Amino acid sequence: GAVVSQHPSWVICKSGTSVKIECRSLDFQATTMFWYRQFPKQSLMLMATSNEGSKATYEQGVEKDKFLINHASLTLSTLTVTSAHPEDSSFYICSGLADTDTQYFGPGTRLTVL
Amino acid sequence: DQQVKQNSPSLSVQEGRISILNCDYTNSMFDYFLWYKKYPAEGPTFLISISSIKDKNEDGRFTVFLNKSAKHLSLHIVPSQPGDSAVYFCAAQTNTGNQFYFGTGTSLTVIP
Numbered sequence: 001g002a003v004v005s006q007h008p009s010w011v012i013c014k015s016g017t018s019v020k021i022e023c024r025s026l027d028f029q030a031t032t033m034f035w036y037r038q039f040p041k042q043s044l045m046l047m048a049t050s051n052e053g054s055k056a057t058y059e060q061g062v063e064k065d066k067f068l069i070n071h072a073s074l075t076l077s078t079l080t081v082t083s084a085h086p087e088d089s090s091f092y093i094c095s096g097l098a099d100t101d102t103q104y105f106g107p108g109t110r111l112t113v114l
Numbered sequence: 115d116q117q118v119k120q121n122s123p124s125l126s127v128q129e130g131r132i133s134i135l136n137c138d139y140t141n142s143m144f145d146y147f148l149w150y151k152k153y154p155a156e157g158p159t160f161l162i163s164i165s166s167i168k169d170k171n172e173d174g175r176f177t178v179f180l181n182k183s184a185k186h187l188s189l190h191i192v193p194s195q196p197g198d199s200a201v202y203f204c205a206a207q208t209n210t211g212n213q214f215y216f217g218t219g220t221s222l223t224v225i226p
Contacts, residue, residue: 002218003115009213036157042148044157093214102123105203105216 002028004096006106013084014114021079021109023094028104029074030096035067038091038108050077084113117141118206120217128225133191135220137204140185144206144215149178149189152201152219161202162189194224 003026013019023033031052036044048069050056056069066088068080077096081088089112095105119138127133137147145166150158164171164178164187171178177190191198201219 042160042163044150044159046155046157091214095216102218103201104218105205105214107213107215 002026002096002098002102002104004030004094004104004106006092006094006109008109009107010110010112012112012114015085016083018080018082019084019111021081021092021094021111023077023079023096023106025075025096025098025104028096028098030077030098030104031074032097033071033077034095034097034103035069035077035079036093036095038093044093047079081111084111086113089113115140116218117144118204118215118217120202120204120220122220123218124221124223126223126225127194129196130193133189133194133198133222133224135189135191135202135204135222137187137189137217138185139187139206139215141206141208141215142185143208145209146207147178147180147187148205148207148214149176150203150205150216151198152203158203191222194222196224196226198222199224 005024007022033050035047047062048056048058050069050071052071058064071077093108148163149161152158162176180187201221203219205216
């Protein structure tokens with residue numbers, strides 16, 4: 001079955017540094033990938049939709065210069081949190097949309113900014 | 115390989131009847147299970163959860179049942195309402211709580 005992986009699964013960084021999170025679809029091609037951030041009470045907020053080869057579409061309130069998304073290939077999308085601050089500490093989850101219109105979620109990346 | 119599976123991609127139910135959404139898992143280390151509801155173009159919204167020490171958790175119209183021996187959980191919605199029409203994802207976590215494992219979702223349509 002289709003699997004989406006994320007790397008790293010857990011990252012701790014200092015305030016002001018940048019962190020890159022990778023999202024890979026392992027046995028399917030994902031033209032579209034989504035990035036979510038988990039909020040209290042466990043709901044996931046859609047941050048952006050990324051389409052391979054084009055600029056990501058960001059949801060209202062999400063700073064595109066802070067959360068850089070690159071979808072360079074059909075199997076890889078990256079989220080870079082630039083100049084991270086403690087308030088960026090969260091759980092980030094990606095998902096890939098297969099051509100069957102099925103959405104496969106990654107296991108998530110826990111970011112802790114000190 | 116998918117460790118959490120939702121084998122029914124879609125389900126249609128008449129308004130007022132019970133909706134039963136099923137989820138199976140393979141990893142016996144999972145000890146916390148969640149159900150999410152998702153509307154198009156939005157992130158999944160947390161609905162209800164259950165710990166592995168329980169076999170049932172109820173919240174209003176929503177009840178989740180866990181059968182650990184069968185590695186199976188189900189979400190019951192009763193009575194179903196048209197506003198319940200959405201995609202429902204089940205998810206599981208291990209006791210370290212560091213990663214989610216999502217199913218692929220079941221699209222529920224409640225017919226008025």
